Amino acid sequence: MGPGPSNVNPRILEAMSRPTIGHLDPQFVGMMDEVKELLHYAFQTNNPLTIPVSAPGSAGMETCFVNLVEPGDTVIVCQNGVFGGRMRENVERCGATPIMVEDAWGAPVDPQKLEDALKAHPQARVTAFVHAETSTGAQSDAATLVALAHEHDCLTIVDTVTSLGGTPVLVDEWAADAVYSGTQKCLSCTPGLSPVSFGERAVDAVKARKTKVQSWFLDLNLVMGYWGPNSKRAYHHTAPVNALYGLHEALAILRDEGLEHAWARHDANHQALKAGLEAMGLEFLVQDKYRLPQLNAVMVPESVDEAAVRARLLAEFNLEIGAGLGDLAGKVWRIGLMGYSSNPGNVLYCISALEAVLGSLGAPIQQGAALSATEYQLTVGTDQPR
Numbered sequence: 001m002g003p004g005p006s007n008v009n010p011r012i013l014e015a016m017s018r019p020t021i022g023h024l025d026p027q028f029v030g031m032m033d034e035v036k037e038l039l040h041y042a043f044q045t046n047n048p049l050t051i052p053v054s055a056p057g058s059a060g061m062e063t064c065f066v067n068l069v070e071p072g073d074t075v076i077v078c079q080n081g082v083f084g085g086r087m088r089e090n091v092e093r094c095g096a097t098p099i100m101v102e103d104a105w106g107a108p109v110d111p112q113k114l115e116d117a118l119k120a121h122p123q124a125r126v127t128a129f130v131h132a133e134t135s136t137g138a139q140s141d142a143a144t145l146v147a148l149a150h151e152h153d154c155l156t157i158v159d160t161v162t163s164l165g166g167t168p169v170l171v172d173e174w175a176a177d178a179v180y181s182g183t184q185k186c187l188s189c190t191p192g193l194s195p196v197s198f199g200e201r202a203v204d205a206v207k208a209r210k211t212k213v214q215s216w217f218l219d220l221n222l223v224m225g226y227w228g229p230n231s232k233r234a235y236h237h238t239a240p241v242n243a244l245y246g247l248h249e250a251l252a253i254l255r256d257e258g259l260e261h262a263w264a265r266h267d268a269n270h271q272a273l274k275a276g277l278e279a280m281g282l283e284f285l286v287q288d289k290y291r292l293p294q295l296n297a298v299m300v301p302e303s304v305d306e307a308a309v310r311a312r313l314l315a316e317f318n319l320e321i322g323a324g325l326g327d328l329a330g331k332v333w334r335i336g337l338m339g340y341s342s343n344p345g346n347v348l349y350c351i352s353a354l355e356a357v358l359g360s361l362g363a364p365i366q367q368g369a370a371l372s373a374t375e376y377q378l379t380v381g382t383d384q385p386r
């Protein structure tokens with residue numbers, strides 16, 4: 001129950017243990033087409049260029065930057081946590097100039113600040129932001145940010161690593177140009193693949209580049225020879241065959257559950273966790289309306305050694321929760337309720353284990369009320385999807 005990887009659904013592990021066939025085998029090629037179809041559903045897009053990159057989420061991020069950014073470009077990067085910082089690194093390594101739009105860690109990206117930056121830097125070609133900041137648990141308003149960027153003729157790069165499958169990712173409705181995600185969060189697959197989707201304007205920009213994409217491996221012009229619509233399925237790299245079996249199964253599970261149901265489930269389990277945590281007297285970092293149900297950043301009470309609590313949860317309860325990153329190190333715990341891990345049993349287990357450990361350490365919490373508050377919330381549920 002950390003910030004990812006989440007627990008992997010056994011159906012996925014079973015799929016991954018099937019015999020490895022050739023990455024050009026007709027059956028495998030047929031499965032690749034199904035993976036693309038299923039990704040269209042998960043991302044809510046009709047973009048033909050929607051494929052899994054053969055490497056983890058950071059490679060999806062890098063795919064977007066190296067294909068869309070050229071040396072000398074100006075790129076606006078919104079940062080409200082760790083991963084906006086990684087975007088900045090990408091921009092600099094592409095030989096471009098990042099213009100940083102900073103917000104407090106725990107707050108969403110402020111559209112007004114983005115608009116000010118777009119007006120101040122009319123030469124900017126690309127705007128990038130993280131939809132769901134895993135380091136803080138804050139969700140930003142992707143539709144508004146994309147619309148603002150478009151008003152100023154900027155392409156958009158959107159990180160949906162933690163949101164995909166957990167909260168709405170509506171690529172076509174947002175009109176986002178390049179989006180990437182990961183497999184190990186709300187898809188509950190093993191880590192190591194990064195689904196990406198490029199819209200028409202982004203594809204045109206890749207084709208119109210003046211310079212070669214600096215990464216051979218991530219150059220979409222080459223990757224598309226293997227994955228692309230109407231491609232000849234020419235060898236580019238040896239696809240991670242069994243990892244793709246796993247992604248296929250994960251996406252089929254998501255399709256069978258239905259996106260709306262998956263979003264509602266994440267929300268209901270978050271509400272139950274919240275009821276228990278608040279009954280103990282614990283507080284969240286992020287304001288309610290910006291909070292990600294799948295990533296709960298909880299303030300560590302005064303005088304509590306947060307690392308000792310995590311160590312005991314792991315040793316005594318076999319339960320992993322995450323630590324704070326950067327400025328939030330020592331100040332928050334990050335409790336994940338992602339994908340297969342987002343279920344009532346886990347919520348009850350986490351609340352009771354946390355209460356037991358905090359109680360035995362003499363932490364200043366309310367004892368005895370958390371489990372019944374969680375149970376009550378699970379019973380009444382939520383009929384108001386966020």
Ligand SMILES: Cc1ncc(COP(=O)(O)O)c(C=O)c1O
Pocket residue numbers: 004056057058059061083130132133134135159161162182191192
């Ligand atoms: C928001 C976000 N972006 C990017 C990444 C990088 O993904 P990966 O660790 O799979 O490379 C992560 C990983 O946690 C993330 O949470």
